[in-house]
Amino acid sequence: MIKLTTDKTRLADSFGLDAQKSLLFSAIRLDSSPLVAPIVADTTDGEVLLVRQQEQGNALSAGVPKERMRFYAPWVTIDPRIVADTPAAASLSTLVEELAEGGQVGLDSGVVMKHYSTLSRSLDVVADKQPTTPVVAYEIDTAAVLERFSRWRELGAETATRLIADVEHLDGLDKEIQSRTNTRYSALQSMAKDRGLDAVIISAPPNFSEVVGTQQSEDQLAIWSTQEEKLYVLAPETAHGVSGAPIGRFAGFGAAAVALANGNQIGVEEEWIATGLALELESEGAVLSELSTALGHWRDIRDHEDLGFQIVAARCSVFAIEEALKWAEESLEAGLEFTELDIYARYVDKIVEFRTDNVIPFAIEPYFTNLHSSNRMLFPGPPVDFPINDDTKCIQLDAGVRITFDGITVATSDMARSLPRTDGAKEAYEFFFxxxxxxxxxxxxxxxxxxxxxxxxxxxLASHLKRMIEIGMLGEDVDFNTEYRKRNVGHLMGKQESFANELRPGYKHVLDVGSFGAAEIPWRYGDVAIGTEDLWYIGSDRTYILSKR
Known part of the structure; x- marks a missing residue:
């Protein structure tokens, strides 16, 4: 039997790894970080760390020995040489099946529900139960939540309008900004009714703050009752300072959820909640429906309601990213040597400068940062103490900020610029715009x-691929279309980078007035990794590029 766990303390003690700090997608996926977290597997040969291959470079940069890791979910790349010496299993199930050698697979109660349901389809899986925690249910005043967001949005609309007043290519965008429309509850109710759900359990941070309007404390979750059209928060009875009116005490989260649902059909965030909670809900008679993607879509299609904040985030990002890379370019031209962390420090300082110079009356903070020298790796990842000098081939800075009120994220950005330093990379980068x-x-x-x-x-791209080959930015033997169809060329935004609505094969969402997102062409080949990405908004008359200076 092998045993799997995603316990953060175990990860730090055994591998010296903090996923939120050292890995990229754990930081990006605010609503599903447990899904992409590294997994510690106790096998007959000792501890093995199971890592998605897209995080390979980051895990190695964090000091995890390669021989102690096994990779799964092959990374999509147009340069097969990058991963030629590192095999990756087709999926987590395939890798776990190999490690289990026909034996039973044990799961710690904290492993995300999605892994439990996926592994159980093909393997003999047994999961630990979580201890039952007595809870108190609090009813939330949804009218007060709507009013709170309305006040914030008015401030966002005023700030964004002022910020773009003299930006010629954004002329007319101010007419798209509003602060009164708010469909968070009506859209949630429609989604739940359409799926025949008695209730929806909401616990992933961007979803929780969207419905409750306050920062989430540990071990809190929200419940939307479809029959009553009411919102509740469940918290351990030992918790204090919980918002809302207490309406009852229950033996555990599962018992409370089923009682408040007035039925057993309950939607959950399978990419966020722990297996232990899922088992507790089922032990109380709940029939669970997976809603992570649906809730991501629920956020995405309403994001235009926060357009004012999105504009501020986009304008801050383009300023901070371009100014940080300008500093790096000028420093290299002056013969200076520095590190990726120095560029990051300059980038963060430029966020502060943007807020100060433009008198932004709400918080702007880093969301995620993919910043690396191509000399270190071609994988995407956060910055480390790696030298930048005259030998550097390219620097990629793909990052986002988030706008927050009292710790609540109301908007995020995601865009990229690069500093190519070879002739081929410079020509390609210009074309990628x-x-x-x-x-x-x-x-x-x-x-x-x-x-x-x-x-x-x-x-x-088709007519330009020959030129990419000529300048050394693509191999003649690469089946470009086949490989690039495995990844997106952009996505919507919904309080984070969207994984529910991407610009890629298989995604059927129809864009409309108010759609907001990012368009990108990541290009990693040979000795350079180039990122080019802009934020866009579909207005009533035309489509705007928000991240263009």
Missing amino acids: DVVREGIIGQLRPGVVCEEVHEGTLDY
Whole structure:
């Protein structure tokens, strides 16, 4: 028997790894970080760390020995040489099956529900139960929550309007900004009713704050009762300072959820909640439906309601990223040597400068940062103490900020710029701006289907691939279209980078007025990793590029 755990203390003690600090996608996926977290496997040969291959470079940079790791979910790349010496299992199930050698698989109660349900389809899995914790249920005044968000949005609208007043290419965008429309509860109710759910349990941070309007404390979760159209928060009875009116005490989270649902059909965030909670709910008679993607979509399609904040986030990002790379370029030209962390420090300082110079009356803070020298790795990842000097081939800075009130995220950004230093990379980078702004954003209008944008982008690139080969930015033997169809060329934004609605094959969402997202062309080949990404918004008359200076 092998045993799997994602316990953070175990991860730190055994491998010296903090996923939130050292890995990229644990930071990006605010609503599903447990899904992409590294897994410690106790096997007959000792401890093994199971890591998604997209985090390979980051785990190695954090000091985890390669021989102590096994990788799964192969990373998509147009340069197969990058991963040629590192095999990756097709999926977590495939890797766990190999390690189990026909034996039973044990799961710690904290392992995310999605892993439990997926592994159970093909393997003999037994999961630990979590201790039952007595809880108190609190009813939330949803009218007060709506009023709180309305006040914040008024401030966001005023700030954004002032910020873009003299930006010529954004002329007319101010007319798209509003602060009164708020469909968070009506859209949630419609989603729940359409799926025949008695209740929806909400515990992932971006979803919790969207419905409760306060910062989430540990071990709290929210419940939307479809029959009553009421919102409750459950917290351990030992917790103090919980918002809302207490309406009852229950033996545990499961008992409370089923009682408040007035039924047993309950939607859950399978990419966030622990297996232990899922088992507790089922032991109380709940029939669970997976809603992580649906709740991501619920956020995405309402993001235009927070357009004022999105504009501020986008304008801050383009300033901070471009100014940080400008400093790096000037420093290299002056013959200076520094590190990735120095660029990051400059980037963070520019966020502060932007807020101060523009008198932004709410918080702006880093969301995620993918900043690395191509000399260190071609994988995406956060910065480390790696030297930047005259030998540096390229620097990629793909990052986002988040706008917050009292710790609650009301908007995020995601864009990228690069500092290419070889002739081929410089030519390619200039072309990639055309791809992003004309080849991708040029397609975006009401009625366009997400997956169609991806195919249109491949068509735009087709006549230029020969030139990419000529300048050493693509191999002749690469089946480019096949490989690039495995990844997106952008995505919507919904309080984080969206994984519910991407511009890639298989995604059927239809864009409309108010759709907001990012368009990108990551290009990692040879000795350079280039990131080019802009934020866009589909207005009533045209599509705007929010992250263009």
